[in-house]
Amino acid sequence: MNAVEVRGVSKVFNAGRPNAVEALVGIDLTIEPGEFVSLIGPSGCGKSTQLRLIANLTEPTSGEVLVNGKPARAARLDQDYGMAFQQAGLFDWRSVTKNVELPLELKGWDRARRRQRALEMLELVKLSEFADHFPWQLSGGMQQRVAIARALAAHPPLLLMDEPFGALDEMTREHMQVELLRICGQTSTTVVFVTHSIPEAVYLSTRVVVMSPRPGRITDVIDVDLGTHRDVETREADAFFKKVTEVREALRGIDTTGIEPDIEQALEEPVEG
Amino acid sequence: MFLLALVLVTAIWELYKLVGPPDGGTVFGWTILPRANDIAMPHVWEMLSRYADPERRGSSTPIAVIVLQGAWFTFRIAIVGFAIGTLLGLGLAVLMARFKVVERGLLPYLVISQTVPLIALAPLVVSWGGRLSLGAFEWPRWLSAAVMGAFLAFFPVAVGTLKGLTSTPPASLELMASYAASWRQTLFKLRFPAAVPFMIPALKLAATASVIGVIVAELSTGLAGGVGRLIIEYARQATGDPSKVFTAVIVTALLGLVMVGLVGLADVTLMRNRPREAAE
Amino acid sequence: MRLPRASVFSLMWPPVVFGVAFLVLWETAVAVFDFQTYFLPPPSAIWDAFRANTALIWEATKVSGLNAFVGLVVGTALGIAMSFLLARFRLLNDLMTPLAIGLNAVPIFVLVAIFNNMYPITSEVPRRLMVTLVVYFIVLVNVARGLSEVGAIQLELMRSYAASEAAILRKVRIPNAVPYLFTALKIAAPASVITAFVSEYFGGSQNGLGSRIVSNIALSNNAEAWAYVLGACLLGLAFYLTALVLERVAVPGGISAVEQVGA
Numbered sequence: 083m084n085a086v087e088v089r090g091v092s093k094v095f096n097a098g099r100p101n102a103v104e105a106l107v108g109i110d111l112t113i114e115p116g117e118f119v120s121l122i123g124p125s126g127c128g129k130s131t132q133l134r135l136i137a138n139l140t141e142p143t144s145g146e147v148l149v150n151g152k153p154a155r156a157a158r159l160d161q162d163y164g165m166a167f168q169q170a171g172l173f174d175w176r177s178v179t180k181n182v183e184l185p186l187e188l189k190g191w192d193r194a195r196r197r198q199r200a201l202e203m204l205e206l207v208k209l210s211e212f213a214d215h216f217p218w219q220l221s222g223g224m225q226q227r228v229a230i231a232r233a234l235a236a237h238p239p240l241l242l243m244d245e246p247f248g249a250l251d252e253m254t255r256e257h258m259q260v261e262l263l264r265i266c267g268q269t270s271t272t273v274v275f276v277t278h279s280i281p282e283a284v285y286l287s288t289r290v291v292v293m294s295p296r297p298g299r300i301t302d303v304i305d306v307d308l309g310t311h312r313d314v315e316t317r318e319a320d321a322f323f324k325k326v327t328e329v330r331e332a333l334r335g336i337d338t339t340g341i342e343p344d345i346e347q348a349l350e351e352p353v354e355g
Numbered sequence: 356m357f358l359l360a361l362v363l364v365t366a367i368w369e370l371y372k373l374v375g376p377p378d379g380g381t382v383f384g385w386t387i388l389p390r391a392n393d394i395a396m397p398h399v400w401e402m403l404s405r406y407a408d409p410e411r412r413g414s415s416t417p418i419a420v421i422v423l424q425g426a427w428f429t430f431r432i433a434i435v436g437f438a439i440g441t442l443l444g445l446g447l448a449v450l451m452a453r454f455k456v457v458e459r460g461l462l463p464y465l466v467i468s469q470t471v472p473l474i475a476l477a478p479l480v481v482s483w484g485g486r487l488s489l490g491a492f493e494w495p496r497w498l499s500a501a502v503m504g505a506f507l508a509f510f511p512v513a514v515g516t517l518k519g520l521t522s523t524p525p526a527s528l529e530l531m532a533s534y535a536a537s538w539r540q541t542l543f544k545l546r547f548p549a550a551v552p553f554m555i556p557a558l559k560l561a562a563t564a565s566v567i568g569v570i571v572a573e574l575s576t577g578l579a580g581g582v583g584r585l586i587i588e589y590a591r592q593a594t595g596d597p598s599k600v601f602t603a604v605i606v607t608a609l610l611g612l613v614m615v616g617l618v619g620l621a622d623v624t625l626m627r628n629r630p631r632e633a634a635e
Numbered sequence: 636m637r638l639p640r641a642s643v644f645s646l647m648w649p650p651v652v653f654g655v656a657f658l659v660l661w662e663t664a665v666a667v668f669d670f671q672t673y674f675l676p677p678p679s680a681i682w683d684a685f686r687a688n689t690a691l692i693w694e695a696t697k698v699s700g701l702n703a704f705v706g707l708v709v710g711t712a713l714g715i716a717m718s719f720l721l722a723r724f725r726l727l728n729d730l731m732t733p734l735a736i737g738l739n740a741v742p743i744f745v746l747v748a749i750f751n752n753m754y755p756i757t758s759e760v761p762r763r764l765m766v767t768l769v770v771y772f773i774v775l776v777n778v779a780r781g782l783s784e785v786g787a788i789q790l791e792l793m794r795s796y797a798a799s800e801a802a803i804l805r806k807v808r809i810p811n812a813v814p815y816l817f818t819a820l821k822i823a824a825p826a827s828v829i830t831a832f833v834s835e836y837f838g839g840s841q842n843g844l845g846s847r848i849v850s851n852i853a854l855s856n857n858a859e860a861w862a863y864v865l866g867a868c869l870l871g872l873a874f875y876l877t878a879l880v881l882e883r884v885a886v887p888g889g890i891s892a893v894e895q896v897g898a
Contacts, residue, residue, distance in 0.1 A: 137533055139529055139532055139533065158532075158533065158535050159535045160535075161534060161535060163533070164533075165530065165533045167526055167529075167530070169526055171524070171526045171527050171530055173527070173544075173545070173548065173549075174628075174629050175548045175549075175551070175628060175629060176548075177628075184534070184544070185534050187544070188534045188535075188536050188540055188544075216628050216629075218629070357733035357734065357737055359730060360730045360731070360733055360734040360737075361734075363730060364734070396753065456649050457649075459645075459646060459649035459650060460649030460650050460652060460653035461649075461650075461653060462650075463650045464650065464653065464654065464657070466825075466875070467868055467871070467872060469825065469829070469871075470825050470828060470829060470867060470868050470870075470871025470872065470875075471864055471867065471868055472829070472832045472833070472844070472845060472848055472864060472867050473833075474832075474833075474836060474845065474848055474849055474852070475848050475852065475860055475861065475863075475864040475867075477852075478852050478857075479675060559739075559740070562740070563739065563740050563741070563742065566742050567742040567744065570742055570745065571833065571836070574836055575836070575849070575852075583745075586745050586748050586837075587748070587837065587838075589748075590748035590749075590751065590752070590837065590838065591838075593752045594752075597752075600748055600749060600752075601749065603745075604745050604746065604748065604749060607741070607742060607745050608741040608742075608743075610742075611740045611741035611742050612737060612740050612741060614740070615739075615740035616740075
């Protein structure tokens, strides 16, 4: 069974109105369990929309999205995935531990079990000392680690990430990438990762999906065979640079100057509860 | 700084007494200058010393006691009014946050309800209360005053809480959606805690409002024992005893400050774990 | 979150429906439960009383309305003037702000009892003074906030142009404060009307709406009393709508959520 299957999906915002936007057209993508797939492309190529379709935070105009063998909606109701955004989005009024416990509370776990799992996750992301701290006491990178711990708290098979390291400085970013691979390796999670950064996509992924805008579509899928064990030295290897160049060239063919309105502006759909 | 401001106000008061026209004056033909004589504007020290003197001839209790008792009476009713008003306001806010139709339909009337003079509602509340005896429970007269306090208090709570409930960051709402959380779960785990910074200033307004409502109620339902009644009584006796009314007014002011101070305490407790940004 | 532009109809029908439903409910409840008029008059009786006494109601409305209006105008003018001073002189700011916050907590309308003694008994000045005071603080707190809470980036930009304080005031602070002024007016307008009534409870001249309502209730003329209440609500509504219209005119394009401060 595939982790994610996207078949013939298209997404149009404001369909039928003069400001209609074709965010995605004819998307076909299959992701197998254990893969780390990055979606990369210029603004407006629909990569975030694609992620949100998988997350069932929005519905496709046509086509279907299957997650874990089920329709995306069922997968969301069953909490088959965890999600991390660019802003860590931790709740100010909860301690770090209680933030990680949030999805478990919603699943109805009892207090003892929740706390144990939350502490396990904090240990995984190496933030055990900060269990009783509050979000504002943590740096950006640390907050993102808590967000990742939260996303994985219920041990979902799938992790969806929308430019989670975008707000961090370069050094912290590279460090977080190493950490992420370690964590996902330990938990064998499938990851779909949206990013702007070519080196980031190449470093993290087993496959890089290159997308282009107007209309949003997949133009290239590049396998990244840098092996399963990646560390700080990987970034300095020849093979790495070759891959980065390959991805860059795939992107170069895409018209990146935007005159079309931003996809984000067309996003006028209410969040489903 | 507050004390300094008070001193300044006192200084201006006394200064005006020194230079102002004893029988009031006119500016461009309009009688807008108040009378500066000792009857209309007693000296500040006269006001303060009045607290030690008895309420009327023949009594031995200093007026300070009477006035404080009145304030305590009003205070307890105001607390009840505040509690009822807050619950009502919260309930309405949740209803309006949940159903946009209710917000659009109800909010204009809530705004208008605040322009209805309380004094018209007073007899209504009293007579309804009279009829509302469930078994052994008899509607006490003070409860009508509390209801009127609640009537003024619920509005700021409703408006402030509604604003807070609808100002939740969209990213957090998406997070809850990704957990397939129900509206109720999102309400209690996200919207309410996120709304607290909006609710605190609203609760402070509600605290003052409930005191105002109770005082107006005391005046219009003839409820004796509270500070509103005292003010009216003493105002009538102002020609004979000018500083009397000030004793009651000053204590009323303190009452308002205490109510708001209590909300401030709640503020400190609820917000202790959050970063200290401007919540007002 | 931006919502799709709601049509005027979708904005209008809920309050209309709610209002009509409420009136119908009221009228039927009175009929069904056979409430006596002294207890709760039905809307129809109130409307009749309103029509019968329109001239008197109008007279009383003019008195209260004028008090509210004078207080509103003077209070707003003083509030704006003082807020300029506060923006300029830090010391004054540090003195005034705690006073304003403190007085916000206090039911200051009880001061009318004191004001009544300072003026001749037929004077309307105590009420106007009270309204002025209430409005003054509302406007002061909001406009002062608008003048001072300017983005740090904007201020740094102006300093890089070596702009004088006066220029900063004109070009940055005042435009920033305009929405705050209108937020204040939307609160102060109904507040001025309510304060005008409430001030009438403490004695003094008996020509306004507040005292009429009181006297009618004392005589158990409930339908008449509520007719005056209707007049009062209409007055309050008129003031509020005027403030809304002024806001639309002065700040076209709408106001982003500005937090409300004040009574």
